[in-house]
Amino acid sequence: MTLAKFAKRIEFAGMRLLVRDLEDMHRSPIFRIMEAATTTHVRVGGSARIMLSSNNYLGLASHPKVVEAAHSAIDRFGSASTGSRVANGSYAIHAELEAELADWHGTEAAMVVTTGYQTNVGTVSALAGPGDTVVLDWAAHASLHDGAKMSGAAVERFDHNDTGQLRAILARTAATPTLVIIDTVYSMEGDVAPLDEIAGLCTEFDAMLMVDEAHGVGILGAERTGAVELYGVSDAVDIRMGTLSKGIGSIGGYVVGSRDLIDYLRTHARGYQFTTSATPSSVAAALAAVRVIRSAEGAELAQRLLVNARFLRDALTAKGIPALGSTPTPWGTELVGPIVPVPVLDEVALIDQWNQLFERGIFIGISVFPGVRMGKPLLRLCVQAEHSTADLEFAADTIAETYRHAAEPASV
Numbered sequence: 001m002t003l004a005k006f007a008k009r010i011e012f013a014g015m016r017l018l019v020r021d022l023e024d025m026h027r028s029p030i031f032r033i034m035e036a037a038t039t040t041h042v043r044v045g046g047s048a049r050i051m052l053s054s055n056n057y058l059g060l061a062s063h064p065k066v067v068e069a070a071h072s073a074i075d076r077f078g079s080a081s082t083g084s085r086v087a088n089g090s091y092a093i094h095a096e097l098e099a100e101l102a103d104w105h106g107t108e109a110a111m112v113v114t115t116g117y118q119t120n121v122g123t124v125s126a127l128a129g130p131g132d133t134v135v136l137d138w139a140a141h142a143s144l145h146d147g148a149k150m151s152g153a154a155v156e157r158f159d160h161n162d163t164g165q166l167r168a169i170l171a172r173t174a175a176t177p178t179l180v181i182i183d184t185v186y187s188m189e190g191d192v193a194p195l196d197e198i199a200g201l202c203t204e205f206d207a208m209l210m211v212d213e214a215h216g217v218g219i220l221g222a223e224r225t226g227a228v229e230l231y232g233v234s235d236a237v238d239i240r241m242g243t244l245s246k247g248i249g250s251i252g253g254y255v256v257g258s259r260d261l262i263d264y265l266r267t268h269a270r271g272y273q274f275t276t277s278a279t280p281s282s283v284a285a286a287l288a289a290v291r292v293i294r295s296a297e298g299a300e301l302a303q304r305l306l307v308n309a310r311f312l313r314d315a316l317t318a319k320g321i322p323a324l325g326s327t328p329t330p331w332g333t334e335l336v337g338p339i340v341p342v343p344v345l346d347e348v349a350l351i352d353q354w355n356q357l358f359e360r361g362i363f364i365g366i367s368v369f370p371g372v373r374m375g376k377p378l379l380r381l382c383v384q385a386e387h388s389t390a391d392l393e394f395a396a397d398t399i400a401e402t403y404r405h406a407a408e409p410a411s412v
Contacts, residue, residue: 022351029354029366037062040386044363050391052381053365057338058218058301059386060249060289073284081277085266089277097287101254104294105225105240109262112254112286113271114278116214116243119253121147122271123210123241124181126264128153133173135180137161139189141212142370144181153179160189163197170205178207184227185215188367188378190325190339192216192227199236210239218247218293219302219338231330247338248293250286252278305385308392310336312383315396321403324378341367342379342399350377356402362395 010016022028036043038054039062060066073093083089094112101110113119124147128134132153136144139160148155156173158165170178180202182193195211202209213226221229228237239261244252255265265272292298309325313336316323325340344350350366357364365380372378379399383392 027351027355029351029358032363040384040388040391042363045358047361049358049361049363050387050395051363052383052395053363054382054384055215055246056249057247057305057382057384058249058289058293058298059384060218060247060292060301063249063289063292065292066249066285066288069288070281070285073280077280079281080279083277084273084275085277086273091277091280091283093280093283093287094277097283097290098254100287100290101242101256104223104290105256106234107240107256108259110254110256111262111265111269111272112244112252112278112283113269114252114275116241116245116253117143118271118275119241119243119255120144120212120271121150122269122273123239123255123265124148124179125150125270126268127151127208127210127239128177128179131176133176133178135166135169135173135178135207137182137186137193139186140181140183141187141214144183144212148181160186161191161194163194163201166198167201170201170207174205178205179210180207181210181212183212183214185213185220185337185339187215187339188341188371188380190337190341190380192327192329192335192337195227195231195233196330199231199233203236208238209236210241211237212241214241214243214246214253215337215339217242218289218298219305224293224298224302244282244286244289248286248289250282250289252282252286301385305338305383306336308385308387309338309340309383311389312381312387312392312396313340315393316340316342316399319396319400321396321400338383340381340383342381342403344377344379344403346375347377350379353379353399353402357398360398360402362398364399 019028032044034042034044038051038056040051041048042051077091081089098110098112120143128151130152134148134153135156137160138157156169185192216226218224220227228234240256242254244250313323323340323342325336327335329335367378367380
């Protein structure tokens with residue numbers, strides 16, 4: 001089998017051609033090379049720019065305690081684990097992090113996996129199978145959809161946060177074992193799932209509920225374990241997944257739950273069994289970060305992040321920019337999380353505006369198909385706890401100034 005046999009597919013792949021053309025013109029908003037740590041400011045393209053694309057929400061990726069822990073783990077264990085968790089790749093530091101995560105979430109056990117993607121693919125494909133039904137929010141992370149496909153189960157999808165559609169699906173699938181999967185904080189839209197309603201429906205129809213807390217962990221809830229805690233539905237959620245690579249400032253993923261669940265996944269989740277385990281340095285960094293999050297300093301960082309996110313969103317909307325990422329809560333408040341998306345006219349306008357912002361000293365994330373629906377691109381602003389008010393004001397002003405221009409016809 002040679003690459004030539006797939007030549008037509010490769011040659012005419014539209015995204016490949018578009019990205020190559022944009023890179024040749026130095027206008028591509030993706031695959032940019034970071035030249036420094038992605039803190040609130042990053043060196044990229046030869047200059048320092050305000051970073052509004054990083055998931056380093058709490059700034060822990062460069063926190064002194066986190067960096068020191070990573071260095072110490074390298075000194076003790078070396079640079080690599082050299083094996084899977086089922087072979088020689090389980091180290092004392094893995095077990096220590098798993099015990100910390102379980103204690104933090106108030107569960108019997110936890111399982112740490114090398115990446116968040118593998119965590120979701122492995123968990124979903126291990127739990128569901130032929131004869132079962134997996135039901136997902138359309139906007140759930142790609143890894144969850146991929147895991148559902150791999151499972152061999154029947155797959156149903158409901159429109160984003162549409163609990164009426166979810167109810168209809170659950171009523172139709174009640175005769176089969178059903179797994180409902182949602183994000184808590186959605187990575188593109190920035191909003192929070194109606195967890196109280198969804199948990200209630202799963203209880204009513206006896207469906208298992210799995211949540212992906214990737215963008216909520218470290219930030220939401222009194223203990224900062226995520227939106228499940230904030231909404232008070234821990235008892236109704238069967239599987240809680242989180243990542244170590246966003247608020248926690250390292251890399252990897254984890255699942256917390258009952259000992260039966262974790263022991264089953266350890267012996268059946270292929271994304272866990274058939275990959276080299278996370279490096280000791282990254283696990284040690286995650287453990288140190290979790291301990292910071294659980295401290296008074298962590299509470300302060302989370303609060304500062306939420307204040308910054310609201311400030312940026314309010315500044316944008318005050319200038320007439322239709323910023324998203326706000327969620328009304330059951331207790332009558334408005335929740336703004338770390339992701340503040342801004343809808344843009346189309347993909348051409350998105351590329352044009354992104355480059356204007358880049359030239360003016362701001363690095364912003366984007367959301368395009370398949371992350372969002374075709375023709376519905378977003379500027380995806382990720383806020384950090386350490387952003388200054390001046391940074392956020394400058395970003396809001398610059399986005400507003402370039403937004404009007406980007407809404408006009410523009411050429412790539």
